[in-house]
Amino acid sequence: MTYRRIDELDYLRGFALLGILLMNATALLQLPLPVAGSGSELYQRLLYLLAExxxxxxxxxxxxxxxxxxxxxxxxxxxxxxxxxxxxxxxxxxxxxxxxxxxxxxxxxxxxxxxxxxxxxxxxxxxxxxxxxxxxxxxxxxxxxxxxxxxxxxxxxxxxxxxxxxxRIQERRRMFEIAAVVLIAVAAAALQYQYGLAPGEPFIPVVMEGTGDPHLEQTNQYLKAGLLIGPLVAFAYMALLLLLLQAKPIRELLDPMRAVGRMALTNYIGQTVLVLLAGQWLGLAGTADWIDCLWLCFGIYVFQLIASSVWLHYFAMGPLEWLWRAATYLRWPPVLNK
Structure with missing residues (x-):
């Protein structure tokens, strides 16, 4: 059997890299606690609901x-x-x-x-x-x-x-659609349950047991609930994206996301480079507002969508993917996109 490249996997990788960037940037920039009652506080709560x-x-x-x-x-x-x-x-x-x-x-x-x-x-x-x-x-x-x-x-x-x-998604499309809708509905209910446990103030995103502090105990419940429903939500995200990709206009619109996924290693490490450079040049490290971090992440991701599409128009694979393949097979892979 010939195992061709599966485009859906590249779309999913590209989508996953967006969420990974949102989480990693908060750690790389060492963001301070958001101000209570601010948009940053809401973003922190939603980030640990939807991405963690x-x-x-x-x-x-x-x-x-x-x-x-x-x-x-x-x-x-x-x-x-x-x-x-x-x-x-x-x-x-x-x-x-x-x-x-x-x-x-x-x-x-x-x-x-x-x-x-x-x-x-x-x-x-x-x-x-x-x-x-x-x-x-x-x-x-x-x-x-x-x-x-x-x-x-x-x-x-x-x-x-x-x-x-x-x-086999196309072969059993109707069955997949029904299963995906059920999964998404259950995941939405699970997210609603977790959000009901959200602490009322900004929190340090680390589980700390036995403190006796009501705020920390609430934070623990929120984070543990997130881990508990995490697998369900992760598979629901994948099911939702695969559902959307069944529509040709959406598939074409999201094609740059596929390019990001084809260069997953390059883009994953590239995200770290770009966040750290921004932290240095813009003075964001340790001082950035959470909303500023969000906008930075979207700016980086838009850049990667464009850069990956342009790169793969001319080259066969990402630069780090090229090195990875060369080291694996001990021969030089093709460079240009034929």
Whole structure:
């Protein structure tokens, strides 16, 4: 079987990168607590409602699908997919290590380690992977173990690849639409439940147990609820975007998002560079208002939408993707877009 590139995955990666940028920028700029009663306070509350543990989870799921497709494509070409993926994640770990010097909360090293743990599972029965991933994800969500959640998301991604989920959306479009609408409705109810737990004042987004402080306890409930419903909301976001992509005008309108997703590694690291440069040049680090940070993020994302589209018009892949592939296969990939 030939495993062609699946455009929907690139759209989803591009969308996930927007949410990841919104969360990472707050940490990179070390934003102070917003002023009570301000628009910044509302934005902080909504950010931890709509973005925290959502987009990173989506990206983890997509990593799992990409892992499976990479190995199957390599095997289809008669290559040793196992060995090539080992090299691939070693290079990814190197990117992550360099990135962590400037962004201590970066995810690439975590992905590389999880990728290593995933290797035995690409031969495991798809239903076993699906069940194990779902059980682990539910357990970690209940425990609030955010750092452990990427692996079960990746395992579910492997199962989705084995089930050829994204290839069968068109074949079973009506069934997908019904399931997507139900999922979105349930996720909306879950978000409403979490928002009802929101603290009445600006909060430090860290779970602190046993303090006896009513505000901190309320913050804990809000953040833990976010982790609990995180998987549901992440899959609802993906379902909503896939529904929208069924309409050709929307698909064409969002095509720059697909370009951002095709250059996911370049854009992920590029976001850190752009946020830190803006923090230095504009004096935003440690002083920026949360709303200012929001506008900065949208400015960066619009830039990446345009730059990625223009770049891929002339070049075959992003610059870091080119280096990643060259290091994996030990040969120079094509540079220009033919």
């Amino acid at each position: 543990a959502r987009f990173f989870s989506m990206f983890s799921f997509l990593f799992g699908i990409g892992f499976y497709l990479f190995i199957m494509r390599a095997r289809g070409k008669g290559r040793n997919g196992f060995l090539l993926f080992l090299i691939r994640i070693a290079v990814l770990f190197g990117f992550g290590y360099l990135h962590s010097i400037y962004h201590p909360g970066e995810a690439l090293m975590i992905y590389a380690v999880c990728g290593l743990l995933l290797l035995p599972f690409y031969k495991v029965n798809r239903w076993v992977n699906l069940a194990l991933g779902a059980v682990l994800l539910g357990l970690f969500a209940v425990l609030g173990a955010k750092v452990l959640m990427p692996f079960p998301f990746m395992l579910l991604g492997v199962a989705a690849g084995q089930l050829e989920l994204f290839r």
